[in-house]
Amino acid sequence: MIKKRILVACGTGVATSVAVARKLENxxxxxGLADMVEVSTCTVAEMESKASKYDLIVTTAHNSKPxxxxxxxGVAFLxxxxxxxxxxxxxxxxxxx
Amino acid sequence: MSNPLFHKNLMILDIEAxxxxxxxxxxxxxxxxxxxxxxxxxQAILDREAEFSTGLPGFGRGVAIPHADPEHVNVSALAxxxxxxxxxxxxxxxxxxxxxxEVLFMLALKESHSHMSVLQSLMxxxxxxxxxxxxxxxxxxxxLYELMSANIA
Numbered sequence: 001m002i003k004k005r006i007l008v009a010c011g012t013g014v015a016t017s018v019a020v021a022r023k024l025e026n027x028x029x030x031x032g033l034a035d036m037v038e039v040s041t042c043t044v045a046e047m048e049s050k051a052s053k054y055d056l057i058v059t060t061a062h063n064s065k066p067x068x069x070x071x072x073x074g075v076a077f078l079x080x081x082x083x084x085x086x087x088x089x090x091x092x093x094x095x096x097x
Numbered sequence: 098m099s100n101p102l103f104h105k106n107l108m109i110l111d112i113e114a115x116x117x118x119x120x121x122x123x124x125x126x127x128x129x130x131x132x133x134x135x136x137x138x139x140q141a142i143l144d145r146e147a148e149f150s151t152g153l154p155g156f157g158r159g160v161a162i163p164h165a166d167p168e169h170v171n172v173s174a175l176a177x178x179x180x181x182x183x184x185x186x187x188x189x190x191x192x193x194x195x196x197x198x199e200v201l202f203m204l205a206l207k208e209s210h211s212h213m214s215v216l217q218s219l220m221x222x223x224x225x226x227x228x229x230x231x232x233x234x235x236x237x238x239x240x241l242y243e244l245m246s247a248n249i250a
Contacts, residue, residue, distance in 0.1 A: 011145055011148065011149030011164075012149075012164055012165065012166055012167070014164075014166075014167055014206055014208065015162070015164050015204055015206060016162070016216075018213055018216065019213070019216045019217060019220055022213060022217065023217075023220075044149065059190065060149075060189050060190050061149045061190060062149065062150070062190055062191065062192050073191070074190075075153070075188075075189050075190040075191070078153060078189070078220055079153055079154055079155070079220075079223065079224065080220065080221075080224040081154075081156075081224075
């Protein structure tokens, strides 16, 4: 099956996006989904041009620009609270269980 | 061995500032004095904060994790700033939400991946109410340095 692709974006592309991406990868591993999802990171500036190659964007940054794919706020993964509904939204969007 | 990102001189206690901008400028100047970042870092971190705010609701205490592009950084480091009084940061990802930040973790990162374990640990720190309180109440640079070193490998 074709892997689902998630793009995680933050302001600098070197800090919170990477932290959120690692967290997501760990969650997918725990749920046995590691082979089905690929997680990449980028800066918000790069996000617009890259978006169409992904199934979903997760970001820690304020975003008001329209994107070709769904954008989900990922700050919950940084603070470790309220992650369940966000994760569910991610899984639903990707059509995973 | 202590973490190379930590420097005693960058454990900054009792910062008197009336705004996030003042606090960020003050901490940036310390990083410049220590040769950790370039002169351009101060403006970069202020601009970055205005565009992508970094306040986070830590467990029981508001925090912020200000950072800027790697091009303004000479050597990677993590500066900790303890505010005398909380200053308002806008929340990361939601500019309408305000965070009363008591502890600032200022990241000067030259590149991301080699320091991921530190970032992950930092996220654990902000979820740990007891530890955040210990950090907030540290009385000396030495004790804050020891505390951070003991909790972030």
